[in-house]
Amino acid sequence: MRRLFAFAFLLSFLVGCNSGENPSTSNASDSQDSGKELTYPIQAAATVGMVADLIKNVGGDHVNVTQIMGSGVDPHMHKATRDDVQTIMNADIVFYSGLMLEGKMADTLIKVSRNKPVYAVTELIDEKTLLEPDDFDGHYDPHVWMDVAAWSECVDAVQTALSNFNPTHAKDYQENAKAYKQQLENLHQYGLKIVKSIPEESRILVTSHDAFNYFGRAYGLNVQGVQGISTESEAGLKRINELVNMLVNKNIKAVFVESSVSKKNITALIDGAKAQGHDIIIGGELFSDAMGEPDTYEGTYIGMLDHNFTTVTRALGGTAPERGMQDKLSH
Template sequence: MKHSLFLICFLCLIASGCNGSKGNTSQTDTNRQTATVDPDSPIAVTTTVGMVADLVRTVGGDRVNVTQICGSGVDPHLYKATRDDVATMMRADVIFYSGLMLEGKMTDTLIKMARNKPVVAVTEAIDQASLLEPDDFAGHYDPHVWMDVSAWSKCVTVIADELAAIDPPSAPAYQERAAKLREQLSELDAYGKRVIATIPKDSRILVTSHDAFNYFGRAYDLEVIGVQGISTESEAGLQQINELVDLLVNKKVKSVFVESSVPRKNIDSLVEGAQSRGHEVNVGDKELFSDAMGSPGTYEGTYIGMLDHNITLVARGLGGEAPEKGFQGKLSP
């Protein structure tokens, strides 16, 4: 696209050992605009996480063959590319990743791949003014943007434009599917605002395993508290646990939630602490999806299904009203 200068700067920062940049530069090869794919063969696409892979599959349709590196239940914060992953990336025509340091341990591999092919951060189209910068994330933006459906929908345009650039004959089809997907995401976002608003105001406190839900809270008007820090490498100390137990008891929080890709031990400590003080707290009967989606082949294994699941589970768990099977009637029982 437009990032050769940014790429040079980014590589210089890496070489000098600097890591304070908050930018979201795509690591795209400078010659990408002249490289096109065989119109008679599927485009080999490698993606990092499921939230990206699902958008690419939807926009790309039959023209793309997508390989996803981080599967269901895998924490992308901690994941290191294996030798097989590197081989898969080398065979790809284009690589899409989330960006904003979500895949921090894969950064070096992505930079190397960008020397020979398009390597694209799908979050590059999101206005930095709308990104969150938590105090405990070392000067970087919060990468969990997919929790805000409206913000994540901007990634659809990046994907459609990048696929069109390497496959011009299929550009109209990409743009048509992208427009349809954006419309579906707009409907999902409206559903989220509607059902979360049914939660009593004094019950709109979302306590989860780690700070992956800040964008979710901002988008749907919830106070969000993560037991673990923004990165799953941090640990909640005893003092923080005690402070959160005080909050649960004093505000009479009814439910707390565990996440599919994060150990639940800290949430269990909260529940036990509240019980010792005579306050019963429910743990959601289902896990929230944070850094990974549901199992492949399920509705929850799609981006729309993932967010539908989260929105519906939170609304019902905190005393709001939402259809048991979600806004499309497809959620698993």
């Protein structure tokens, strides 16, 4: 078993049966194996926005979700703060993405898992679905949410975790999960349809770092990142020159920045191409490791991917509604 799956399952097997002792907003209660009273709504902590959104959709009114990393935060680089630790300790149940996305929080998650349930939402994904890039030291690419069909498998992991923790509302979690998976299937089909409208020779997606490999595989795009899988990797001059030459030779007109990653490497590409007489524009800002601002459509997983599908398609010469699949995109 590879190290990364060993880590994911380690957390799963170390979980305890403690429930938190947070103030209840209602008089409802449930009985856990530990014998402690569970109050509603259940307090759940989630590391990143994509995970938090899963919990909200499956948990519904029975679960209150606190997201640890906000919009624009790079999870590869994030270290648990004192407030983060307090959020996790106050939670009844904790969810994280897994596959080493939150690598710098590993120690905190392991320690907490000795006293309360901690779950990796990616733990049920078939290993055959996961990508293992040559330059990622034997680990899987953690950016699974870029393939909507693959990320949909995480809904089952969340539903199972919540149902086991709170059997009283298991039926509600199952129904919520079924409804949400149908929404994700609609999103997946939207992505497949509009990306196909991009001229075949223009289906090249150049971004700040390699967060879009699942996106490219699922929707038929040649993805090229300036940096590696983790934003800790530095983009070398050789890599930048290679991409500049590719952009010029293939007459690519647009590259993309990411909301949670510095724009400096993309700027270097644009400047390098311009020096060769080829003008390139920034086709838009994509959401990679973080979603949009809270309380916006782009601040949901569906809105995040709708934005990415629509922005990429329109910038690379395809046809897509200006305001996306549900006419909700803000820009």
